[in-house]
Amino acid sequence: MLLAVGTAGLLVGFTLWENPGADLPMLVAISLAVCLPLLLCRRLPVTAAVLASGVSLLGSVIPGWPGRLVAMAALCCAAYYRPLRLSSVVAVSLVWVIGYGILSSKMGPAADLIVLGVALPVVGYALRLQRDRAGQTIRLRLAEADRVAAEDRARLARDVHDSVGHHLTAIRLQAMAARRALGGTPALADRVLGTINDLSSSALSEVRALLTTLHAAPGLAEVEDLVHRLSGPNRRITVHGTAAPLPLAVDHAAYRVVQEALTNAVRHSDATEIDVCLQHDRHGMEVTVTDNGTGSAEVVEGQGIRGMRERVHVLGGTLSIGPRPPRGWSVRARIPA
Template sequence: MHWLREALLVAGAATVAALLTALEGRAAIDVPLAVFSAGVSLPLLLRRALPLTAATSSAVIALAGMAQLHRWEGMLVTMVLFCTAVYHRPRRPGLVLAVSTCWVAGTGVVIGGAVPALTTMVIMSVAPVATGYALRLHRDRAEQTLRLRRAEAERVLAEERTWLARNVHDSVGHHLTAIRLQAAAARRAPGDASARRTLETISDLSLSALTEVRDLLRTLNEHPAALQPGIADLERLAGRLSAAGRTITLHRSGTGGVLPPAVDHTAYRVVQEALTNVVRHSNATAVTVRLRQHGRGLRIEVLDNGAPAQAPQVEGHGIRGMRERVLLLDGTLSAGPAETGGWRVLAELPCERNAW
C-alpha cells in the first residue's frame, strides 16, 4: 500500500509537470517531455531516506531538461524536493540552501546565459527552503507539545493515586485512633450501659472507616477516566457529604460553556478538598458552593458558617494540594476565615491558557 501511494505521487507529479509545460506553449506532450517529467519526479521516492540526495538528483535532471526543452515546468517538482529536504533533514539547513541557490543560478545560465535576478533567486531558492524549515519547526513544536501533554497526564494520574493513598492513610489513621481511645474507655467504664454505648460508637467508627476505604479502593480499580471527574459530578459529591446536621448548597452562574478538561477536573478537586475539610474540621451546618463561569475563566467559592477559626501558621496538606493544582493552571487560590464567620475558599481558574 505504501509503495502504491508513492508510485501514484510520482506519476501525479510527472503528469502535472508535463501538462503545465504543454499548456505554457508546447503543442503536445512528446517523448522528451514525458521522459524528463518522469525523471525529475522519480527522486520523490527517496525524499525521506535521502532527502538532500533526492533534491540534488532532481535538480540535475531539471537542468538537463531545461537545456533540452528550453521551457519546462519540471522545476516546480525540484523546488518541492528542496522544501522536503529541509523538512526531513534535521541538521544543516544551510547546506540545502547552498545547493538550492547553485541550482537556481545554473538554471538561469542554461535559460538566459546569466545569473537570474534577485527576485527569481528568492522565489525559487530561498522560499522553498524557508517553507520547509518553517514546517519542520511547526512539526517539532507540535511533537514537543504532545510529549508535554502526555507527561502532564501521567503526572496528574500519579497525583490522583497519591491523593487517594493519602486519604486512605488519613481516614484509617483517624478512625483507628478514635477506636483505640474508645476501647480504652470501655475497659474503664463502670456500668454495662456505658460500655454498651462505647461499643456502639466503636462499631459506628469501624463501619465509617471501612466504607471510606472501600470507596477509595473502588475508585482505584475503575477505569482511569473515572479518576478525572468534573464539575458535572459536584451534585453527587454534595449529596454524598451532606448529612442531617449539615446542608451543602450548589449554585452555578455565568456563560455555562464547555470547560477545558484541566480546568474542569481541577475545579472538582478544589471543591472536593474544601468540602472534605469542612466535614472533618468544622462544625458548620450550612456550606455554600458557588461556581461562576465568565469569559476569562471560572470562579469558585466555598463558604461555610462554622465557628470562626484562626488561620494556621502552616498550611495543611489539603490547602497546599489545592494551591498546587490551581498554580499549575496559572490560577489563584485563597483560603482563610471569612468576614461573616466560618471558612472561605476562593479560587480563580483561567480558561484561555488551558484550552487543550
C-alpha cells in the same frame, strides 16, 4: 507512487499546452524521472532533493517544461524532514538555482540567485519549526492537564485522609480504651464496643483502598464496566469502537464524558437505547453518546455538564450537547491528542 505519476502527468500536460511540438516520449521520461525521487522524501530527503534537482537541470532545455517546481518542492521537503542538514540542503539549492539559471539562459543578479537558493530550504525549515512548536505546545498542555489532575486527586486524598481517616481512627481508639476500662463487663457493652472497633477498622481499610485508587484515574478501557453497571432489563447500551493508546489526561477526560453522558441519559430520560461511539485517529479522540430518550428540549448546565465542558476545553477540545431528531439526545466531544 500515484502522486508521482499524477504530478508527471501534470508536467506533461502543461508542457504540451505551452509547447505542442515537444517530443512526447522524451517529455514523459523526463517528467517521470523528476517526480520519482519524491517517493524518497521521507526516508532520504536530501538524496531525493539532489536527484530531483539534477533531473530538472537536464530538463530545463525543454521549452515550457515546469519541472523546476518539483525540484523546489523536493528542496523544501529536504529542509523539513532533515533540519540538522540544513547547510547541505542550502548548498544543493544554491547549485541548483545557479545551474538552472545558466542552462535556461535566465541568469539574474547574483544576489537574487543567492536569495532564491536560500529561500527554498528556509521555507521548509520554517514549516518544520512551526510543526515542532505546535507539537511542543500540545505536549505542554497535556502535561499541565496531567499535573492539574494529579494535584486534584492528591488534594482530595489529603482531605479524605485528614478528615475521615482522623475521625475513624479516633473512634477506634476510644472503643479500644472503653473495652480495656470495662474489663469485659458488662458483656453487652463489650460486644457493642468490639463491633464498633471492628467496623471502624474495616472503614479505615476501605478509606485507604479508596485513597490508593485516586492515584489511578479510570480511562476508556473501563467503559465496558461502566456500561455493565448502567445497563438494565429495559435499557440497552451498545459500545462501538475500542479504546486506544492515549495520553493520560485525554483518556481520563474521554472516560468522564462517557460516564457523565450515560449517567444523565439513565437518570433524566426514559431512554431504552443508548449508543456509545469511540473513534480515534492520529489527531485525537472523538466520543459520541446518543440516546432515544424524551428529556427536556433545553440544555440545563448543571455541575456534571460544566465538568465535562471544562475537562474537554482545558485540553483544547470541543463539546456539543443537544437534542437529536427525531428524539433523544446527543453528546459529542472531540479531544486532540
